[in-house]
Amino acid sequence: MKRLLRLPDLLRLSLVVLTALVFQNCTPEKIKERTDETLNMTDYLRANPEYSMFLEILNITNYASFMNTYGTYTLFLPTNEAVKQYLNDVGVSSLKDVPLADLQNIAKIHILDQKINTTSFSDGKIAAPSMYGQYLITGAANINGVSYTTVNKTSNIVASNVEVGNGVIHVIDKVLRVADKTLAQTIEADANLSLFTEVLKATGWYDKLNQPLSYDPNKEGSHLTVLVQTNEVFSKSGFTTLDALKAKYSTSGDPMSATDGLNLFVQYHIVPKLNYQADFATTPVFVTKAPLEVISSKLIKGQIYLNRDEFAGVLEEGVAIVRELSDITCSNGVLHCVDGHFSIVKRLPMPVYFDLCNQPEFAANVANYRKPGGIQFGYALGGFSEITWEGSKTLKFSWVPNNDAWNGDQVEVERLRPTGLKMVTFTTPVIIKGRYKIWVSYRSNGSASNEVKAFFNGVQLSRTINLRETANNPNGTGAITDRVLESQGYKRPMYPFKVTSINSRLVGIVEVETTGRHKFTLHSDADGGQAWFDVVEFRPVDMDQIWPKFKGGLAGAGGFVTRAEAPTDN
Incomplete structure (x- = not known):
């Protein structure tokens, strides 16, 4: 031992490393049992031979490489038995006998360019289209007492939410087919x-x-x-x-x-x-x-x-x-x-309740949008198909959860002011021609703009919005009844009322001359911080402007409270 201690330092270090390697080689190898923990999709298919035939489709179409790269994908993965049935249906014996274009379409219809778990499925279309461009439809079926999630009404999901390095896999028992008929x-x-x-x-x-x-x-x-x-x-x-x-x-x-x-x-x-x-x-x-x-x-x-x-x-x-x-x-x-005969009926003006959160780009964020526990997210200029603005190209227009608002959410305009997002323009839902009162619901903010102008199709409306004003408390010392409040150009749009509730301001009356979609703009010349908006209401002038009121939160999503259902006016 004394001789070893007298050896030069470098030589002693080398002996220690060599000894460690010898012991390591004598230790039993620990085999990684889970193949889906870090593998990307293509490698996962390679590691699981029961999916070898879909892997062959990816190899033939040259899609195997990109499905093994970094990203967030959803793969509806047919089993080998499902692919064999597909071959039988098209009358060929092997995948090499299928035209390349058909295999490319088959591959693309099974892949989504977003990660979507089954918890985000609804009884209808999945929020994101397949890479082929067609939407997939999910539903439910009961087969021999067993409940399944179906895809495109033909395939059953037999294993779901298999996490891989670049997304998630749902295993299906039948190959999805591209809709090729007009x-x-x-x-x-x-x-x-x-x-x-x-x-x-x-x-x-x-x-x-x-x-x-x-x-x-x-x-x-x-x-x-x-x-x-x-x-x-x-x-x-x-x-x-x-x-x-x-x-x-x-x-x-x-x-x-x-x-x-x-x-x-x-x-x-x-x-x-x-x-x-x-x-x-x-x-x-x-x-x-x-x-x-x-x-x-x-x-x-x-x-x-x-x-x-x-x-x-x-x-x-x-x-x-x-x-x-x-x-x-x-x-x-x-x-x-449809279950009945229908034809053109003359349409009178109808109320339109435009929830500003109803934007396709928000809805595509299936992990957060209107989900319990969803967190705020937003996009900069150019990130929306139906919203434009003048001003900063880097500030964001965001979705924000708010359980006091209709559908449990509100939009945030980051710094609605001349040096921020000066003028934000929305494309409305379809409005039937006629005469309407326009109400803007918002959550007050003490540092927001106190002078926001509203425009309909580029024409300024008669009243402005002070985003610092809070909703009148019907239970407070300065309580005002619904009808008196309405006469002053305000209302409490949510039921039941909360002190943190949404306020609503009448911004003007418009004559909608043509049935269709229109432009609605919010503009601020005054300084201010974050502006929070909920619903823009277009109510026919001869309609009750107070009732129905909105139910707040996700639990009451899309819901209303009528005057008959409400014990009080608040």
Whole structure:
């Protein structure tokens, strides 16, 4: 031992390292049992032979490499048995016999460019589209007493939320198929829609619904949404032939004419853009292809109703979307089936409650948007499709949770002032032509701007907003009744009232000259910090401006309280 201590330091260090290596090599190797802890998707497939056939698809299409890179993806992963069934369905014996373009489409329809766990699924479309561009639809099914989450109504998820290094995997028992039939072809293929098909052909709309998807310079797709009626629905209303429909609706004798009544009947069943049931559940009014004609939409106890409205105290029942026969994705749009006959009805002005948080970019953040425990997030200028502003390009427009606000959230304009975000412009939902009072709901902030101007389609409205003003407390010493408060241009929009509640200011009256979407702007020339807004209300001038009030928080999401339901005015 003394000899060892007399050795030079460098030599002693080398002997210590060598000894450690010898002992390490004699220690049993610890095998990492979990292959999905850090592996990226492609390596995970390589490590699990039960998914080798989908791995072969990725290899053939050259997608294997990018699915192994850093990112946040969701993969709906078919088992080998599912791929074998696909091969049997298309009549080939191996993946090499499938055209490359088909395999590329198959790969892309199974991949989303976002990480989405099943906790973010709803009974409808997933918030983010597949890499093919089509949305996937989730639902629920009970098979032999076992509950499954379904995808596109054909595949069952048999293993979910498998975490990998670059996202999450959901294993499915059937290969998803790309929707390659047009709206017209899909309708014609259903024998129960034969009369609707005849009407489409008689009016020239079959050819229009048979066009391939195209995009304009702004990358806006030519998607259409069609609301179809089955033969049975037509029959219940007394229409069993095309001639019967012509006799009822054709006004010119030429159904091909865009102004003919039968042509307008078809136009009224077609809505621009891609709208799934989830969209009908959250958007109150939709413009149709019939000029200046709209369809209203309401979600009542889980059922979506179209044109279910009350006028002059009389309830129009409307028609319901048949859930199980809807959300049918086509190559150029989406198809829904309704349970009743409907046609153009003259529309009076209707209230529009524009929750400023209803932005597609916010909704795409499925981890936080309207989720319990969701945290604030936002985007800078250029990050929104329906919001623009003048001023800073680096300050953010953000989603903020607030349990006192409608739907449990509010928007934050970071520094609404001349040296910050000076002027923010929103694209409204569809507003039916008519005369409206406009109310802006906000959460007060003692350091916010005390002079915010409002504009409708570029025209300044008559009143300004002082974002430092709090809502009048109906239980305080300075309490004012609802009606007196309204006469002063204010109201308490939430029920029940809380001292931290939202305030609302009447900013003016406008004449909406055309039915459609419009521009609403908030502008500040005064200094101020963060500005928090909730809802912009467009209420017809002859409507009660106070009731219904809004329910606050996620628990009451989208809900209202009527005067009859409220024991007091506060």
